[in-house]
Amino acid sequence: MNEFLKYLGVIIALLGVVAFALYYYVFPNSNTCLILGGAALVIGLLAHIIINRFTK
Numbered sequence: 001m002n003e004f005l006k007y008l009g010v011i012i013a014l015l016g017v018v019a020f021a022l023y024y025y026v027f028p029n030s031n032t033c034l035i036l037g038g039a040a041l042v043i044g045l046l047a048h049i050i051i052n053r054f055t056k
Contacts, residue, residue, distance in 0.1 A: 005055055009048025016040030 019037035
């Protein structure tokens with residue numbers, strides 16, 4: 001379980017990248033994918049920093 005927690009932030013950030021890819025290829029006129037992708041990247045980055053600070 002600890003190994004999964006170490007990579008949870010990276011997984012969330014990758015979901016943000018997938019949202020950006022969807023925006024680029026499928027929904028070019030929708031800002032929803034941009035908002036979700038940006039939020040996922042920020043949340044993933046913060047989660048990665050916080051989780052790795054407290055897990056050993």
